Amino acid sequence: MITSLYGALETGLIYAIMALGVYISFRILDFPDLTVDGSFVTGGGVAAISIIGGVDPIVATLLGFVAGFLVGCITGLLHTKGNINPLLAGIIMMIGLYSVNLRIMGQANLSLLNETTLFSQLEGIFESLSLDAVFFAPYEWLGLGAYTPRTFYAIVMMLLVVFVVKKLLDFFLRTETGLALRATGDNQTMVRSFSANTNVYIILGIGLANALVALSGALVVQYNGFADVNLGVGMIVVGLASVIIGEVLFGKKTIVRTTFAIICGAIVYRAIYAMALRVDFLEASDMKLITALIVVAALVVPNMLQKSSEKRQFKKSQKALTRVKQQKGEVQVANVKSNS
Amino acid sequence: MLTLNQIHKTFYANTPDEKRAISDLTQTLNEGDFVTVIGSNGAGKSTLLNLLAGTILPDAGNIHLNDQNLTLLSEEKRAKWIGRVFQNPMAGTAPNMTIEENMMISLGRTQKRSLFRGMTKKKREEFKEHLATLEIGLENRLNTKVGLLSGGERQALSLLMATFTEPQILLLDEHTAALDPSKQELILSLTRELVEKHSLTTIMVTHQMEQAIDFGNRLWMMDEGKIIFEAEDEEKDKLTVPDLLEAFQEIRGTKLANDRALLAK
Numbered sequence: 001m002i003t004s005l006y007g008a009l010e011t012g013l014i015y016a017i018m019a020l021g022v023y024i025s026f027r028i029l030d031f032p033d034l035t036v037d038g039s040f041v042t043g044g045g046v047a048a049i050s051i052i053g054g055v056d057p058i059v060a061t062l063l064g065f066v067a068g069f070l071v072g073c074i075t076g077l078l079h080t081k082g083n084i085n086p087l088l089a090g091i092i093m094m095i096g097l098y099s100v101n102l103r104i105m106g107q108a109n110l111s112l113l114n115e116t117t118l119f120s121q122l123e124g125i126f127e128s129l130s131l132d133a134v135f136f137a138p139y140e141w142l143g144l145g146a147y148t149p150r151t152f153y154a155i156v157m158m159l160l161v162v163f164v165v166k167k168l169l170d171f172f173l174r175t176e177t178g179l180a181l182r183a184t185g186d187n188q189t190m191v192r193s194f195s196a197n198t199n200v201y202i203i204l205g206i207g208l209a210n211a212l213v214a215l216s217g218a219l220v221v222q223y224n225g226f227a228d229v230n231l232g233v234g235m236i237v238v239g240l241a242s243v244i245i246g247e248v249l250f251g252k253k254t255i256v257r258t259t260f261a262i263i264c265g266a267i268v269y270r271a272i273y274a275m276a277l278r279v280d281f282l283e284a285s286d287m288k289l290i291t292a293l294i295v296v297a298a299l300v301v302p303n304m305l306q307k308s309s310e311k312r313q314f315k316k317s318q319k320a321l322t323r324v325k326q327q328k329g330e331v332q333v334a335n336v337k338s339n340s
Numbered sequence: 341m342l343t344l345n346q347i348h349k350t351f352y353a354n355t356p357d358e359k360r361a362i363s364d365l366t367q368t369l370n371e372g373d374f375v376t377v378i379g380s381n382g383a384g385k386s387t388l389l390n391l392l393a394g395t396i397l398p399d400a401g402n403i404h405l406n407d408q409n410l411t412l413l414s415e416e417k418r419a420k421w422i423g424r425v426f427q428n429p430m431a432g433t434a435p436n437m438t439i440e441e442n443m444m445i446s447l448g449r450t451q452k453r454s455l456f457r458g459m460t461k462k463k464r465e466e467f468k469e470h471l472a473t474l475e476i477g478l479e480n481r482l483n484t485k486v487g488l489l490s491g492g493e494r495q496a497l498s499l500l501m502a503t504f505t506e507p508q509i510l511l512l513d514e515h516t517a518a519l520d521p522s523k524q525e526l527i528l529s530l531t532r533e534l535v536e537k538h539s540l541t542t543i544m545v546t547h548q549m550e551q552a553i554d555f556g557n558r559l560w561m562m563d564e565g566k567i568i569f570e571a572e573d574e575e576k577d578k579l580t581v582p583d584l585l586e587a588f589q590e591i592r593g594t595k596l597a598n599d600r601a602l603l604a605k
Contacts, residue, residue: 176444176453179437183445186434193393193432194501195419195449 001278006149008274012267013158014219015238017165019246019266020259021212022239027258028173029185029205034090035075036213036239038097040232043068043214045104048112048227057118061218068214069207071097076203101229110227117222119154126153154223161219165212166259172208173255181205213239234288237295242266244298269294341541342369342392342509347401349387349565361387362398363565369509374535374542374556378549378584383562385545389513392543394418405508419449423507423540425498425515432498435487439478439497442486443467446501470504471497473537474530492523496530503534510535512544516551531555549581563592 018040025033043064050060071093078089102108126132135152149155172178183191184201191198213235221227246265252258276282276290349362361384369375379385390396392403394415402411410418426432433442444458464482471479474496478489486494495515503510512531516524528551535542546552552559559576561569561584568591571579 171457172455174457174459175455176448176458177455179441179444179458180448180453182437182441183434186436187431189426189431190434191445192416193419193424193426194446195416196445196453197414197416 003149004274004278005271006155008270009267010154010158010223011220012270013155013162013263014216014223015242015270016162016216016263016266017219018213018216018235019239019242019262020165020169021209021216022236023243023258023262024169024209024212025206026240026243027185028182029202029209031079031086031185031202031206032090033072033075033206033209034087034236035072035093035097035206035210036090036236037232037234038094038101039068039071039210039213040217040220040235041101041227041229042071042097042104043217044221044227044231045101045110045217045229046214047218048110048221049105051112051115051117051222052110057116057121057222061118061215061222064218065211065215068217069211071214072207072210073203075210076199076206079206080199080202098229105227105229108229111225112222112227113225117225118219119157119222122153122157123151126151158219162263165215166263169212170256170259177201177204234291237291238269241291241295241298242269244295245269248298248302341371341373341406343367343404344392345402345404347391347403348399349391349396350399353399360565362391365401365565365567367560367567369541369543371541372539373558375544375558375560376552376556377543377545377560377562378547378552379562384565385562386513387565388562389511389543389545392509393422393424393511421508422511423449423502423505423509424511425495425502425513427514427517429491429495429498429518432501433486433494436485438483438485439471439489440464440467440482442497443470443501446505449507450505470500473533474500476526492519492526495519495523495527499527499530499534503538503540506538506540508541510540510542512542514545514547517547528555549584553579553581553584561588563588568592 018036022033022036025031025036045064046067047057047060047064050063051057055063075089075093078084078092079086082089084092132151132153135156173182180191180196181201181204184196184198184205188198191201217231220231242265243262244265245268246261246263247258249268250257250261250264252261272294273287273290277284277287282290344365344367347362347365349360351357351359351361359382365388377385377388387396391398392410394410394413394417397412402409404410405418405421408421424432434445437445440459444463447458447463467482468479471482476493476496478493478497486497489497495518499515515531516527519527531544532555534540542556544551544555546555553576557573557576559569559571559579560567569584569587
């Protein structure tokens with residue numbers, strides 16, 4: 001149980017980067033981009049094949065990032081220059097990328113078990129410096145020795161990576177370019193009337209979104225120790241679930257707050273996922289259905305809560321009104337009595 | 341400064357719906373001119389503004405601003421010199437962004453957008469100063485999302501955003517039509533103030549004859565894609581609403597009851 005929750009934290013942090021990408025396309029640009037299912041694998045595939053080819057894991061991960069950016073730019077071009085509906089542009093890319101990803105990887109499944117990945121590198125560092133002991137110490141001291149994860153290196157590394165990505169994204173979205181990007185999703189007419197080419201911003205934004213998705217893919221592949229061409233199936237829904245759960249639970253008042261909320265949303269999603277896996281009658285193959293149900297719940301429940309709270313508010317104020325009226329009535333009755 | 345040379349624009353050419361929106365229009369605007377444009381629905385006023393802004397391209401003719409040929413330049417490129425306020429108060433601002441973020445975007449009209457944090461203390465002070473001139477308290481709400489403002493406030497902000505970076509041409513497309521009378525007054529007086537303060541060359545389309553007479557130093561009356569009546573300076577100062585109606589009837593030779601109702605105040 002505890003172990004699976006720590007696992008959820010680790011994978012949640014990795015998938016949080018993907019969710020941030022989905023946030024850029026889906027929320028900021030209002031562009032439901034299905035490329036994600038393909039670009040996730042593109043990032044993973046490029047990183048895996050590079051690592052197998054002997055490239056340094058850090059460089060391989062960055063290569064995955066760049067590949068995702070290029071793929072996203074193509075989706076952006078299809079939509080802006082080709083005038084293709086956003087959903088359709090994404091679907092076309094998703095289908096096309098399946099073949100491209102197979103070409104990149106050369107086969108449907110690549111194993112990284114005997115390769116040096118970012119995670120195995122860090123694990124080595126942790127072991128040689130016995131850093132795990134440093135993290136275990138406070139648990140022992142608090143008497144929580146039974147509640148420690150197996151090791152800390154993955155959590156530490158992902159916290160670091162996610163923190164940097166979040167900070168950079170927060171910064172970018174508040175630069176002049178970032179502002180224009182956000183405004184493009186908000187009101188294109190206005191952005192054009194202030195001398196900004198909305199097409200450029202859409203291409204750039206979708207590129208950046210898919211770059212983050214691919215970065216996440218590259219990390220997932222190294223974390224799992226293998227790359228699979230079907231790794232991306234349903235990824236867009238997972239991303240959406242994280243974005244929506246995050247926004248509902250943790251708020252979206254400012255950009256800084258929203259990006260934080262989405263990261264938390266991704267972790268919560270993974271936790272729910274881990275819990276669902278532990279239910280006896282559910283099988284691993286049911287997870288896609290569960291994902292779909294989580295998204296439906298995350299979309300429907302907030303609306304229903306909002307409506308019912310409005311109704312409750314109405315009833316409350318109605319009651320208060322009648323009470324005031326009654327009191328007034330009593331006063332009048334009293335007046336009449338005293339007069340007579 | 342701004343010249344329009346033999347502009348033609350026909351919509352749905354060679355179909356039963358063919359509509360001549362602008363035909364053979366030639367005009368010159370001097371620096372500091374404030375033109376008001378009136379006309380009934382379908383007279384070509386909005387088409388004229390859209391041609392200038394670049395949302396539609398002419399079939400023939402050319403448009404020059406100073407020495408720059410604008411005729412086929414894209415909307416966003418010419419927006420560098422042309423500021424615009426739309427009829428719909430929602431169209432000129434980004435609702436999910438704050439007032440100061442909106443102001444930042446309008447600054448980008450004249451400067452290239454960089455990869456640096458745009459907002460500085462100095463800029464914020466500047467924005468506050470500009471917003472204070474509107475006198476509707478927006479200067480204290482820099483971090484309010486624009487979507488929370490009322491229609492009048494949003495239009496005032498749009499007007500400010502279109503003017504404070506001093507475009508060479510300001511286009512106002514019936515920018516008070518969607519507001520209630522008191523807000524119309526506010527926006528109109530702000531328009532007068534801001535145009536004078538930045539001495540902007542302005543083209544204002546309106547449905548109301550009195551506005552057209554009140555504002556600016558030139559007046560164009562449009563019908564069926566042509567400017568059928570013009571008045572300038574002293575001639576315009578003497579104009580009254582009945583004069584305009586009479587002129588319209590004289591030129592068109594018809595008493596158009598509908599148009600009369602539309603054009604009358």
